[in-house]
Amino acid sequence: MNSTIQAYFENLQSPDKNAQYDAFNQIIAATTQKVDWAYDVWNQLKKDLIHPDNHQRSRAAQFLCNLAISDPEERMLEDFPAIWEVTKDKKFVTARHSLQSIWKVGLAGPEQKEMVLTKLMDRFVSCVDEKNYTLIRFDIIQGLRNLFNETRDEKIKQMALDLIDKEEDSKYQKKYATVWKKA
Template sequence: MSESKPVTSSSAPQEFSDLWSKNRERQNAGYEEMMRVTGNPVPWAYEVWDEVVDNLVHEDNHNRAIAAQILCNLAVSDPEGRILKDLAALIEVTRDKRFVTARHCLQSLWKIGLAGSTQRAALVDALAARFSECESEKNTTLIRNDIIVGLRNLHEATCDETIAQRATALIETEDDIKYRGKYAKSWRQ
């Protein structure tokens, strides 16, 4: 997929179509505005949803990173729970060949948990699985730390103590005492 079709909705802001612009300045401005706007529920989420999901596999890693972050933000505008169906695609972006793209996604995933208890439980399970499975990857420590920080952010936003219990349990699975300490410190910050 090389070029996304722009959204035809009249209710989505103009900056939405700028997200996929080849002009980086325009794309970055659109990204900043859409991250701001989608930080709260928006009525046009489903008008753009499929386009955002399609961009998770775009050939341009900027588009993949932007799509992942926007989709995580749109979860609060998703009363139908579509994010549950698309969570696996987002987790796949955390394995992106461009690690910076993977990290942008990892660092945004926690926002899905703000959409409700079902989404929160599915997200925490997915992050716990990702924490365990990344052991053989090149950037294990960064991936695991991003997961712990994301869980901390979600815990702070929701006060859900099951998240704290799960994060503590994940930290305890780390065999290397140095990294276990690093993750524990990231949890406390």
């Protein structure tokens, strides 16, 4: 790992919130492409998924989702359940940020994509008893759209449209459908 990336990870612990925010954004930007340093931070990020600080949990989940494309050993297949747990975090903002990033795991390969699609589909159906379930459903539909945009896999589009059809409230059905306009 180069010294710039290492400094960003160190700045995540800075008392300066602006430095933390900048470091977060720089790491997210760096991990939109394959990187050769994923395993330098992987185990620590995995530990941070259960850190007492919700910001640490959120960042760890988001970084690991981005790093899935840089995972030739396919560790994600084993570590995904721990990341998925953060999508149900007691802090809703942490859960939501994690859920909004989880689709990126699907870019890592066919097995990872299938795993993500299965979890998102199951969660869409089962989340009706959760607080803010309409936001969760929206994030799932948006995540499916993001994954579709990257892969152009028509199966994903059909899955999302089928899920939207399951929404019984016409107001939310229309809201979710807007994500798929012009697809």
